[in-house]
Amino acid sequence: xxxxxxxxxxxxxxxxxxxxxxxxxxxxxxxxxxxxxxxxxxxxxxxxxxxxxxxxxxxxxxxxxxxxxxxxxxxxxxxxxxxxxxxxxxxxxxxxxxxxxxxxxxxxxxxxxxxxxxxxxxxxxxxxxxxxxxxxxxxxxxxxxxxxxxxxxxxxxxxxxxxxxxxxxxxxxxxxxxxxxxxxxxxxxxxxxxxxxxxxxxxxxxxxxxxxxxxxxxxxxxxxxxxxxxxxxxxxxxxxxxxxxxxxxxxxxxxxxxxxxxxxxxxxxxxxxxx
Ligand SMILES: NC(=O)c1ccc[n+]([C@@H]2O[C@H](COP(=O)([O-])OP(=O)(O)OC[C@H]3O[C@@H](n4cnc5c(N)ncnc54)[C@H](OP(=O)(O)O)[C@@H]3O)[C@@H](O)[C@H]2O)c1
Numbered sequence: 207x208x209x210x211x212x213x214x215x216x217x218x219x220x221x222x223x224x225x226x227x228x229x230x231x232x233x234x235x236x237x238x239x240x241x242x243x244x245x246x247x248x249x250x251x252x253x254x255x256x257x258x259x260x261x262x263x264x265x266x267x268x269x270x271x272x273x274x275x276x277x278x279x280x281x282x283x284x285x286x287x288x289x290x291x292x293x294x295x296x297x298x299x300x301x302x303x304x305x306x307x308x309x310x311x312x313x314x315x316x317x318x319x320x321x322x323x324x325x326x327x328x329x330x331x332x333x334x335x336x337x338x339x340x341x342x343x344x345x346x347x348x349x350x351x352x353x354x355x356x357x358x359x360x361x362x363x364x365x366x367x368x369x370x371x372x373x374x375x376x377x378x379x380x381x382x383x384x385x386x387x388x389x390x391x392x393x394x395x396x397x398x399x400x401x402x403x404x405x406x407x408x409x410x411x412x413x414x415x416x417x418x419x420x421x422x423x424x425x426x427x428x429x430x431x432x433x434x435x436x437x438x439x440x441x442x443x444x445x446x447x448x449x450x451x452x453x454x455x456x457x458x459x460x461x462x463x464x465x466x467x468x469x470x471x472x473x474x475x476x477x478x479x480x481x
Contacts, residue, residue, distance in 0.1 A: 208232045208257045209379055212285065213264030215239050217341055218300060221372035222263065222379075229380060237264065244281035247288075254292040260285065261298040261379045271312030278320040286327040296330055296383045300375060303335040303364075303389055303435045308426045321387075330383030334375055337391040337435060339368045340449045343405040346398070347413065349424060356406070356413050357421035360397035361428035364435060366390060367449050370442025389435035392442050398423065398433070401446070408450040 209226050213219040214235025226233035234253060236242035242249040244264060254260065262285060266277035282299075289297055301317050308314040324331050338346070343365065350356050374390045396404075403415040426432070449455055 207259055207380075208234065209259040209261060210234045210236050210253055210257045212236050212242070212244055212260060212262045212281075216263060216265060217339070217368050218263040218372050218375065219261075221369055222261065222376055225372055225376040226379065229376070231380070244284050245277060247284050250284060250288045251291065254288050254294060257289075257292060257294050259296040259298065259379050260289055260294050261300075261375060263300045263375065266316070269313050271315075274313050274316040275319060278316040279323070282320045282323045286323060286329055289329050290327070294329060296332065296379070297324060297327070298332045298334065298375065298379045299324055300334050300336060300371070301387075303337045303391065303439075304432050305335065307429075307432050308424075310427065311425045313424065314426070330385055332378050332381075332384040333387040334378060335387055335389045335435070336366060336371050336374075337389075337433065338363060338365045339371060340365050340392075340444075340446055340455070341368050343402060344409070344411075346423070347402045347406060347411070347415075350402070350421065351413060354413055356402060356415045357418040358399040358402055358415060359419055359421050359423065359428050360399045360417050361423070361430050361432060362395050363398045363401055363433045364391040364395045365401060365446060366392035366442045367444035370444050374440055374442070389439035390442065391435040391439045393445055395434060396446070398428070404446065405450065408455075 209231050211219050211223050211233060214223050215237045219235060223233045223235045236253045242253045244250060264281065266274045268274060299320065301321055305314050305317045309318060321333055324333060347356050350358050371390065399415050399417040406413055406415065
């Protein structure tokens with residue numbers, strides 16, 4: 207099959223394309239770097255000619271509320287219209303476990319809008335909800351930092367290696383459309399504060415992680431299970447500790463944050479009035 211991977215140069219896309227090729231498919235990495243822009247439409251119709259499947263693992267360059275909404279709405283509309291014209295038979299999109307529980311955040315409202323457009327279109331689809339990637343743990347620390355302290359709640363998180371995400375997305379892309387949403391996650395649960403503490407220790411990052419029940423995760427007040435998948439989730443094999451010990455993970459700044467990602471995460475208590 208010809209499978210076009212939108213965002214094929216990104217973290218997941220660059221792992222997914224070779225996996226699809228290993229299975230004998232013609233996998234095309236498409237993104238602005240290779241002349242395909244889903245926001246402007248540049249190069250899109252040409253890239254989709256003869257494609258059976260389109261996998262969307264793109265991400266917005268800015269996570270500022272209005273910019274991220276514009277990105278996912280415009281990009282998804284353009285993609286679905288080009289897919290209909292090219293008679294693509296399967297649209298696969300990567301989204302986030304708990305998206306519908308985190309609509310306080312502009313990023314998750316934009317992911318929700320993406321999913322709503324996909325479900326309303328005529329193209330058979332599979333939506334994959336993944337938990338946070340191991341590669342994102344440093345990003346969580348960065349947007350939760352105040353001075354030298356990282357404030358995070360101890361809500362549960364079940365992170366997954368990007369390599370395991372790419373394998374699961376590949377399996378689903380090579381199969382029949384599910385016309386529903388499936389969840390994928392990692393093999394273990396952590397407290398969010400503990401996960402980041404372990405990551406920073408391994409990277410010899412001096413920041414101190416403070417367990418703070420009032421701290422927000424990317425602007426969202428988490429309950430214990432907001433970030434964790436349900437019972438039927440497909441689980442990756444790679445453990446966080448194993449991943450941390452791999453040489454390639456020793457420079458996590460290699461995967462920088464988009465602009466607009468900095469968020470003040472601490473919910474300040476209202477100061478008591480002096481009587
Ligand atoms: N981070 C997490 O923990 C997590 C968890 C669950 C799900 N997800 C989802 O996973 C998806 C992929 O994330 P990622 O970290 O792999 O992304 P990433 O590494 O930031 O890569 C983003 C990709 O999007 C492409 N892109 C940007 N603007 C584009 C445009 N106008 N047209 C076409 N392509 C464009 C980029 O292309 P260029 O390189 O050419 O600019 C790049 O290939 C996201 O949708 C995210 O919501 C993430």
